[in-house]
Amino acid sequence: MHSSNPRNIAVSVHNLSKQFDGFTAVDRINFEVKKGEIFGFLGPNGAGKSTTIRMLCGILPPTSGEGKVAGLDIHTQREQIKWQIGYMSQKFSLYEDLTVEENINFYSGIYQIEEDTLRRRKEWVIEMAGLQRHRGSLTRVLSGGWRQRLALGCALLHEPSILFLDEPTSGVDPISRRQFWDLIYELTGRGVTVFVTTHYMDEAEYCDRLGMIYDGKLVALGTPEELKKEFMKETVLEVSCEQPMKAMAVIQNLAAVKEVTLFGNHLHAVVPDARTAHKAIQLVLSENAIKLSRLEKISPALEDVFVSLIEAQGKATATGGEGA
Amino acid sequence: MFGRLKEMLIKEFIQIFRDPRTRFIIFLPPIIQLLVFGYAVTTDVKNAATAIYDQDNSVASRELTSRFIRSRYFKVKENIREEGQIRHLIDHSRVKAVLQINKGFENDLRSGRTAQVQMIVDATDSNTAGILLDYGQRIAQEYSQEILLDRVARSAGPVRAIGGLDLQSRAWFNENLESRNFYVPGVIAILLMLVTLMLTSMAIVREKEMGTMEQIMVTPISSMEFILGKTLPFALIGFFDMVLVVLIAWGWFDVPIRGSLGWLFLGTGLYLMSTLGMGLLISTISRTQQQALMTTFFYFQPMVLLSGFMFPIENMPEPVQWLTYLDPLRYFLVIIRGIFLKGIGPEILWPQMLALLVMGVSVFLLAIHRFKKYL
Ligand SMILES: Nc1ncnc2c1ncn2[C@@H]1O[C@H](COP(=O)(O)OP(=O)(O)OP(=O)(O)O)[C@@H](O)[C@H]1O
Ligand SMILES: [Mg+2]
Numbered sequence: 267m268h269s270s271n272p273r274n275i276a277v278s279v280h281n282l283s284k285q286f287d288g289f290t291a292v293d294r295i296n297f298e299v300k301k302g303e304i305f306g307f308l309g310p311n312g313a314g315k316s317t318t319i320r321m322l323c324g325i326l327p328p329t330s331g332e333g334k335v336a337g338l339d340i341h342t343q344r345e346q347i348k349w350q351i352g353y354m355s356q357k358f359s360l361y362e363d364l365t366v367e368e369n370i371n372f373y374s375g376i377y378q379i380e381e382d383t384l385r386r387r388k389e390w391v392i393e394m395a396g397l398q399r400h401r402g403s404l405t406r407v408l409s410g411g412w413r414q415r416l417a418l419g420c421a422l423l424h425e426p427s428i429l430f431l432d433e434p435t436s437g438v439d440p441i442s443r444r445q446f447w448d449l450i451y452e453l454t455g456r457g458v459t460v461f462v463t464t465h466y467m468d469e470a471e472y473c474d475r476l477g478m479i480y481d482g483k484l485v486a487l488g489t490p491e492e493l494k495k496e497f498m499k500e501t502v503l504e505v506s507c508e509q510p511m512k513a514m515a516v517i518q519n520l521a522a523v524k525e526v527t528l529f530g531n532h533l534h535a536v537v538p539d540a541r542t543a544h545k546a547i548q549l550v551l552s553e554n555a556i557k558l559s560r561l562e563k564i565s566p567a568l569e570d571v572f573v574s575l576i577e578a579q580g581k582a583t584a585t586g587g588e589g590a
Numbered sequence: 591m592f593g594r595l596k597e598m599l600i601k602e603f604i605q606i607f608r609d610p611r612t613r614f615i616i617f618l619p620p621i622i623q624l625l626v627f628g629y630a631v632t633t634d635v636k637n638a639a640t641a642i643y644d645q646d647n648s649v650a651s652r653e654l655t656s657r658f659i660r661s662r663y664f665k666v667k668e669n670i671r672e673e674g675q676i677r678h679l680i681d682h683s684r685v686k687a688v689l690q691i692n693k694g695f696e697n698d699l700r701s702g703r704t705a706q707v708q709m710i711v712d713a714t715d716s717n718t719a720g721i722l723l724d725y726g727q728r729i730a731q732e733y734s735q736e737i738l739l740d741r742v743a744r745s746a747g748p749v750r751a752i753g754g755l756d757l758q759s760r761a762w763f764n765e766n767l768e769s770r771n772f773y774v775p776g777v778i779a780i781l782l783m784l785v786t787l788m789l790t791s792m793a794i795v796r797e798k799e800m801g802t803m804e805q806i807m808v809t810p811i812s813s814m815e816f817i818l819g820k821t822l823p824f825a826l827i828g829f830f831d832m833v834l835v836v837l838i839a840w841g842w843f844d845v846p847i848r849g850s851l852g853w854l855f856l857g858t859g860l861y862l863m864s865t866l867g868m869g870l871l872i873s874t875i876s877r878t879q880q881q882a883l884m885t886t887f888f889y890f891q892p893m894v895l896l897s898g899f900m901f902p903i904e905n906m907p908e909p910v911q912w913l914t915y916l917d918p919l920r921y922f923l924v925i926i927r928g929i930f931l932k933g934i935g936p937e938i939l940w941p942q943m944l945a946l947l948v949m950g951v952s953v954f955l956l957a958i959h960r961f962k963k964y965l
Binding site: 320323324325345348349351353355357358359360361362363364368371372373375376377378420 | 593594596597598600601604605608609800801802803804805806807808809810811
């Protein structure tokens with residue numbers, strides 16, 4: 267967390283908090299985002315993701331704590347920050363009663379982009395979003411994926427160095443999501459820092475580093491691999507055998523196994539202790555004359571980490587959180 | 591500054607004219623309301639149902655009756671023969687007025703005595719009753735004056751004016767007591783307030799509600815540019831509506847414009863500052879368009895009532911009279927009526943203009959101040 271060179275830091279926050287009428291939405295969070303990385307911000311509904319992003323974008327004054335975006339103070343240099351960042355809010359927020367082209371013209375006008383740069387940027391946005399044939403369509407009639415890419419395009423018109431994306435792919439089909447992430451990778455390849463919130467665990471895996479927020483508190487921070495190692499208490503065993511349905515039924519009854527799920531023609535068994543479970547599974551399968559071809563420990567999915575983290579926190583606060 | 595303001599204006603105008611609702615607000619209410627007020631809500635009384643109770647039945651009495659009819663203010667519905675009918679007709683609202691000419695009317699006139707004529711009016715609607723009495727009195731006076739002049743002219747003696755007989759009370763500035771001339775400028779003022787309030791109070795809150803505010807707030811646009819971008823189009827629309835209704839008032843209703851159009855526009859500009867500023871303020875404190883609309887009407891209604899448009903301010907209780915000083919409409923009514931009907935200018939109207947300026951600037955500053963907190 268303590269980065270050596272502050273010039274490599276795009277975003278840093280220190281004890282950042284936000285209260286709404288006594289209700290704490292964000293509670294003294296600390297983290298840093300390095301330049302050029304994709305930082306994923308995970309958390310269940312109402313955890314405080316959007317609130318954090320809004321404070322960083324300078325549209326919501328923090329209650330207390332410090333923060334820097336592109337080396338600028340979020341309390342005192344909000345207006346300068348706005349030149350450096352692009353923001354895509356959770357809710358689609360371009361003008362639905364303007365056409366694609368009118369929206370682009372408006373936002374580039376607000377950023378006072380030069381005439382020839384503008385032409386180039388505009389074409390780039392339209393091509394990137396695949397809207398060549400919809401320049402004159404009202405934004406209202408565009409479907410989800412197009413809207414999202416147009417919103418991203420408008421947030422990128424002024425070539426910001428840091429991009430804040432608040433659940434950019436919610437409600438978008440898998441192919442559009444894939445295309446969207448390809449774009450994100452392309453941007454980071456050019457040195458843009460991306461701060462993104464998401465509910466999708468597969469997307470979280472694409473991030474360089476993750477922060478997990480729950481009930482306003484940052485409960486975990488690290489690369490996806492680090493988080494899996496550090497926070498996954500249970501182990502996942504992958505079982506390859508004949509008659510998987512029958513095997514599942516018998517394994518399910520073992521005391522040493524917490525949960526079994528079918529993955530293709532393998533089984534995934536979540537177990538508190540790998541060694542006892544390993545033995546128990548081998549034994550029960552041979553007793554039932556099921557031929558075991560492979561039994562080994564695999565790394566858990568991020569989703570498992572997320573759920574187990576939230577369950578642990580939920581026990582402490584007695585309010586159950588809902589995962590993605 | 592101007593570059594970004596220009597972009598705001600372009601965007602606002604596209605949105606304003608693309609939205610059928612705003613198009614409707616701009617054009618229809620001014621025209622409809624003005625026509626309604628111009629035609630229906632005029633307090634002029636025409637063709638009031640009248641009964642004649644002519645006990646004299648002489649040349650003179652018939653002349654008086656026919657003068658009543660020719661005035662077109664009265665329309666004879668009944669001729670009655672006995673006193674008891676008067677009550678019946680009035681009770682049943684069959685007539686609004688009864689003209690009673692006593693026996694001996696002509697004789698009295700001839701012999702130079704005061705001739706007795708009575709007019710009974712149904713005063714349920716005191717306003718109409720007052721107007722009818724006033725009309726009746728004027729007709730009778732005109733008649734008696736003519737008889738008098740006639741006699742003087744015919745008398746052998748030297749012709750000299752006879753003092754003390756000219757009882758005519760002339761209504762100033764609005765000689766025919768045309769209430770339309772009085773009301774139409776007032777209606778213009780109210781319309782301007784309604785249209786500009788409705789449009790601006792929606793302006794900012796709509797962006798908040800649609801979520802577009804969030805996106806615009808992360809751009810480097812300043813509060814001033816945003817607010818001006820939200821206001822200037824509606825100021826222009828306000829002026830456009832002003833021209834539209836003034837044209838209708840002048841071209842269609844023959845309302846005179848005696849003063850200078852330049853001062854009228856200056857006064858309008860000052861007035862619009864208050865109404866637009868107030869609309870903006872409502873827009874910044876409201877969270878939904880619904881809320882803004884409600885607040886607008888809660889503000890608009892008392893402003894109309896307190897303005898003196900319908901009820902004279904002098905008749906209000908004193909604390910309420912103080913409240914009227916906060917009403918921009920109050921000042922603008924004086925200005926617009928003054929310019930339309932009296933042809934006066936800032937030499938007399940400057941206190942009202944100054945009041946509007948002070949009010950407009952303060953409410954604008956307040957709106958900008960409130961808005962900053964959200965950016
Ligand atoms: N303007 C506000 N006034 C009062 N409470 C608010 C406000 N904005 C957010 N909150 C509350 O703060 C908490 C965090 O909200 P936030 O929008 O940051 O959550 P989130 O993590 O983005 O959730 P989601 O996944 O649903 O978008 C929620 O309980 C929310 O109700
Ligand atoms: Mg959110």
